[in-house]
Amino acid sequence: MDIQYIGEQLLWGKIGNILVFTAFTTAILSALAYFYSFRTEDLAFRKLARQAFAVHTISVTGIFALLFIVILNHRFEYFYVWEHSNTIMPLKYILSCFWEGQEGSFLLWMFWHTVLGWILIATSKDWESSVMFIVSLVQVFLASMILGVVVFNYKIGSNPFILLRDHPDFANLPFIKMPDYLSRIKDGRGLNPLLQNYWMTIHPPTLFLGFASTVVPFAFAIAALLRKKFTEWIQPALPWAFFSVMILGTGILMGAAWAYESLSFGGFWAWDPVENASLVPWMTAVGLAHVMLIYRHRKKSILSNFVLAAVTFFFVLYSTFLTRSGILGDSSVHAFTDLGMSGHLLLYMLFFLFLSAYLIIKNYKHLREEHDEDQISSREFWMFIGALVLVIGCLQISTTTSIPVFNKLFGTKLAPPADPIDHYNQWQVPIAILVALLIGIGQFFKYKNTDLKEFRKKITFSVIASLIITGLSSFYLGAYRVHYYFLFFASTFAVVANADYFIRTLKGKFKNSGASIAHIGIGLILMGALISNSKKEVISRNLKNVDLGKDMPNKENIMIEQKNDTLPMGNYYVTYTGREKKGVNVLFNIEYFKLNPVTGIKEKQFLLQPFVQINERMGNVAEPATEHFFTKDIYTHITYAEIEKSAGEHKEADHDSDYLPSKKQNLAVGDTFVTSNSFVILKSLNKNINHAELNMKDSDIAVGAQLLIEDINKKTYTAEPVFMIRDFAIYTKEDVVDELGLKFNFEKIDPATGKIELSIAEKKTNRSDFVIMKAIIFPGINILWTGCILMIIGSITAIRKRITQNKQKTSSQEA
Amino acid sequence: MPQLKMKKSHIAAIVVIAIAIGAILSTLADSSTYASFNLAAEHPSKSFHVVGKLNKEKPQAYNPQVDADLFSFYLVDNEGDEKLVMLHKAKPQDFDKSEQIVVIGKMKDNSFEASDILMKCPSKYNNPKDDLKAVTSQR
Numbered sequence: 016m017d018i019q020y021i022g023e024q025l026l027w028g029k030i031g032n033i034l035v036f037t038a039f040t041t042a043i044l045s046a047l048a049y050f051y052s053f054r055t056e057d058l059a060f061r062k063l064a065r066q067a068f069a070v071h072t073i074s075v076t077g078i079f080a081l082l083f084i085v086i087l088n089h090r091f092e093y094f095y096v097w098e099h100s101n102t103i104m105p106l107k108y109i110l111s112c113f114w115e116g117q118e119g120s121f122l123l124w125m126f127w128h129t130v131l132g133w134i135l136i137a138t139s140k141d142w143e144s145s146v147m148f149i150v151s152l153v154q155v156f157l158a159s160m161i162l163g164v165v166v167f168n169y170k171i172g173s174n175p176f177i178l179l180r181d182h183p184d185f186a187n188l189p190f191i192k193m194p195d196y197l198s199r200i201k202d203g204r205g206l207n208p209l210l211q212n213y214w215m216t217i218h219p220p221t222l223f224l225g226f227a228s229t230v231v232p233f234a235f236a237i238a239a240l241l242r243k244k245f246t247e248w249i250q251p252a253l254p255w256a257f258f259s260v261m262i263l264g265t266g267i268l269m270g271a272a273w274a275y276e277s278l279s280f281g282g283f284w285a286w287d288p289v290e291n292a293s294l295v296p297w298m299t300a301v302g303l304a305h306v307m308l309i310y311r312h313r314k315k316s317i318l319s320n321f322v323l324a325a326v327t328f329f330f331v332l333y334s335t336f337l338t339r340s341g342i343l344g345d346s347s348v349h350a351f352t353d354l355g356m357s358g359h360l361l362l363y364m365l366f367f368l369f370l371s372a373y374l375i376i377k378n379y380k381h382l383r384e385e386h387d388e389d390q391i392s393s394r395e396f397w398m399f400i401g402a403l404v405l406v407i408g409c410l411q412i413s414t415t416t417s418i419p420v421f422n423k424l425f426g427t428k429l430a431p432p433a434d435p436i437d438h439y440n441q442w443q444v445p446i447a448i449l450v451a452l453l454i455g456i457g458q459f460f461k462y463k464n465t466d467l468k469e470f471r472k473k474i475t476f477s478v479i480a481s482l483i484i485t486g487l488s489s490f491y492l493g494a495y496r497v498h499y500y501f502l503f504f505a506s507t508f509a510v511v512a513n514a515d516y517f518i519r520t521l522k523g524k525f526k527n528s529g530a531s532i533a534h535i536g537i538g539l540i541l542m543g544a545l546i547s548n549s550k551k552e553v554i555s556r557n558l559k560n561v562d563l564g565k566d567m568p569n570k571e572n573i574m575i576e577q578k579n580d581t582l583p584m585g586n587y588y589v590t591y592t593g594r595e596k597k598g599v600n601v602l603f604n605i606e607y608f609k610l611n612p613v614t615g616i617k618e619k620q621f622l623l624q625p626f627v628q629i630n631e632r633m634g635n636v637a638e639p640a641t642e643h644f645f646t647k648d649i650y651t652h653i654t655y656a657e658i659e660k661s662a663g664e665h666k667e668a669d670h671d672s673d674y675l676p677s678k679k680q681n682l683a684v685g686d687t688f689v690t691s692n693s694f695v696i697l698k699s700l701n702k703n704i705n706h707a708e709l710n711m712k713d714s715d716i717a718v719g720a721q722l723l724i725e726d727i728n729k730k731t732y733t734a735e736p737v738f739m740i741r742d743f744a745i746y747t748k749e750d751v752v753d754e755l756g757l758k759f760n761f762e763k764i765d766p767a768t769g770k771i772e773l774s775i776a777e778k779k780t781n782r783s784d785f786v787i788m789k790a791i792i793f794p795g796i797n798i799l800w801t802g803c804i805l806m807i808i809g810s811i812t813a814i815r816k817r818i819t820q821n822k823q824k825t826s827s828q829e830a
Numbered sequence: 831m832p833q834l835k836m837k838k839s840h841i842a843a844i845v846v847i848a849i850a851i852g853a854i855l856s857t858l859a860d861s862s863t864y865a866s867f868n869l870a871a872e873h874p875s876k877s878f879h880v881v882g883k884l885n886k887e888k889p890q891a892y893n894p895q896v897d898a899d900l901f902s903f904y905l906v907d908n909e910g911d912e913k914l915v916m917l918h919k920a921k922p923q924d925f926d927k928s929e930q931i932v933v934i935g936k937m938k939d940n941s942f943e944a945s946d947i948l949m950k951c952p953s954k955y956n957n958p959k960d961d962l963k964a965v966t967s968q969r
Binding site for chain 1: 842846849856860861864877895897898921922923924927945
């Protein structure tokens with residue numbers, strides 16, 4: 016018999032499911048129709064394909080909208096809603112539910128592809144059919160990820176509209192037989208606290224647009240191989256390559272800003288596998304954009320264009336595989352949980368890998384060049400070297416990031432490097448040095464051939480200026496690893512040389528200066544990263560400790576008590592003035608003071624409120640607070656605080672509200688224990704209690720526990736709580752030491768062992784609230800952020816220039 | 831000025847292969863190993879990742895007044911060996927809730943000196959079933 020469930024709204028899901036299947040089938044239809052369209056050049060197929068893609072777009076948008084509606088209305092009968100949202104979640108984070116779950120993030124990715132698809136339909140002219148064939152093919156794979164159908168015992172994809180009671184995990188639970196189960200579900204599981212941050216509302220969609228955009232150069236490259244038009248694709252695809260660089264770069268930097276502001280590791284980059292997975296495709300996309308420029312100007316290196324377009328897209332798929340298959344497991348903080356899709360993802364990745372490898376190898380004889388030597392004095396030679404260096408950097412990052420994959424393949428038990436930052440830096444610092452030097456010299460070379468005398472004349476200024484700046488900076492940088500000095504020089508040189516080129520050669524003409532501006536930005540990013548990392552200073556020095564060496568930094572946290580006065584920390588003095596609760600957060604007030612040398616008074620500078628977000632289910636999450644200055648940031652992070660106390664929700668609260676809940680101790684005579692302010696020794700058990708004094712009968716039994724209490728100043732006190740038995744009933748008499756705020760009660764006695772149970776309550780005022788905190792000064796972090804903004808502005812300028820050039824070229828061809 | 835020319839594809843191939851070998855070797859050299867306390871004790875100079883479970887019966891010590899960067903507890907590794915772990919960091923928030931723990935460090939004498947810790951909170955990977963069981967039991 017069917018159960019009639021009460022209160023469910025199933026219509027949303029029914030429409031949603033129809034749309035999911037429509038999206039999948041129209042993607043197939045669109046791919047097929049586009050395929051026939053470019054094979055037969057029949058416009059009827061193209062029309063059909065466009066219509067299919069239109070229905071596909073409407074379906075994807077519809078799924079998005081429906082999922083949004085069910086989340087907004089807290090329809091917990093849907094598993095996705097229950098799993099990723101709850102009623103207390105602020106409205107602004109509703110979109111974040113989309114990227115917390117796999118289904119939602121695939122949906123977002125598909126949505127971006129449809130947007131890009133329509134731009135391609137509108138602009139790519141005779142490339143439309145072949146390029147859109149590839150885009151639609153990619154959509155088929157993505158749409159299959161949200162199908163959620165079982166074919167031959169294999170589940171394909173995970174459907175966002177699956178009902179809670181239909182979810183296989185809950186198959187045998189009793190609630191699915193209860194018609195009123197929905198009214199019993201008070202709330203959903205809620206959003207991961209890490210995602211409840213404003214950066215997290217814009218970083219994932221930007222990054223996904225970046226990932227999605229790499230499909231365009233890839234689709235052009237594959238289309239070119241299919242059509243055997245090996246060179247014509249560069250021109251229309253070039254602005255897209257720069258678009259990928261720009262938007263993916265922006266997404267990564269937003270992620271870095273998020274990590275810097277709200278993660279606890281203290282910094283903007285930690286070489287986390289998920290961070291690496293997004294950085295690698297960006298680096299290859301930069302390489303791709305540059306070899307495309309080489310081709311455009313010199314009609315050379317076409318093979319590398321194909322290879323890098325394929326490699327970039329492959330790395331996007333590989334990073335999806337790493338983060339979503341669950342293979343990273345313990346090695347990353349923000350990998351998705353496994354939904355059993357690893358086989359599916361693997362198929363997706365390998366399909367496009369083999370497709371592109373097959374097509375490139377098959378057409379190799381058309382792609383290789385007879386005379387592939389370059390003048391060492393040509394711009395293209397150095398651009399090519401630059402692209403190569405980036406690829407090498409990617410190889411190294413990918414190798415270490417793939418350790419969990421190697422373990423799976425070869426059954427090894429390798430773990431990531433114990434010190435990942437050091438491991439990556441030993442490779443990436445030299446690579447950054449090379450990249451920065453190439454960025455500096457690049458534009459001073461001309462395509463084809465450069466007059467070296469002139470080159471030397473033009474570059475001398477930048478070299479000398481950078482040497483002087485590095486020399487002067489050594490006063491600030493101080494004793495420093497040699498390769499850091501090299502990197503400092505190289506990044507300074509990148510900035511100075513490009514600024515010089517911008518002013519002297521380009522005469523400050525903004526329109527043509529995309530490359531110079533973006534390169535200045537990259538130089539500043541490298542410089543800012545170098546300074547803020549290498550000169551960062553942990554000011555919360557815990558100097559009492561024995562130094563355990565570089566591998567074991569054990570002096571980075573200090574304890575501040577609320578009642579204490581100020582603690583010195585770097586140039587500052589800090590106090591902890593208490594905590595307050597705001598919504599789900601507990602804020603800790605840390606006040607920074609500076610000593611005025613004239614008056615000798617400590618003057619308040621600023622207040623920082625690092626906080627801990629209370630989340631029963633996911634675990635509490637501490638978020639730092641940072642005070643920003645022009646030249647430095649002061650980062651403050653709570654590493655430990657007693658959260659339970661602040662909640663004030665002790666169920667067995669002591670009657671006496673002046674005291675904290677009591678603790679129990681089992682003691683034999685001679686045992687010692689500690690309280691927050693003293694040592695307590697059980698000296699002896701006194702059986703000669705004066706009965707009359709306690710109004711006791713002679714038949715009563717009474718034992719006193721004679722305690723000797725010694726405080727920190729070696730001052731001693733005594734106390735004697737008493738345990739009595741009268742007519743088989745137990746009575747106790749407590750004893751209080753007022754000076755120490757301690758209350759003792761004799762609870763039990765075990766005649767067999769002679770051990771007693773004593774309960775001790777401490778006055779609340781005894782233990783002041785405290786926090787363990789870490790504070791770090793990051794100098795020069797603003798150099799990094801300035802660089803980011805310049806990089807983005809420069810890339811946009813370059814894209815605009817390429818688009819205008821393409822338009823001019825097309826119109827001159829037509830004329 | 832001599833006209834220096836180089837065959838690009840050759841340079842590219844040689845350099846990429848050389849670096850790829852270098853990258854793999856350095857990864858192998860720097861990578862740590864998931865191991866037991868026993869294995870870690872055999873190689874006291876090498877750093878290991880030890881996976882285990884917290885022994886909740888045994889005491890944990892954290893006295894920030896004395897040292898805010900020392901926290902000790904007993905960990906039972908996957909082979910069932912129990913060792914005292916000296917973590918040279920502040921006590922992690924939510925430590926008591928953690929189910930599986932990975933400590934990174936070296937064995938010294940009879941205790942494990944850890945520079946870092948990774949915790950798997952059961953809640954995060956919690957079986958969602960438990961939430962729904964609770965739902966059906968309430969009246």
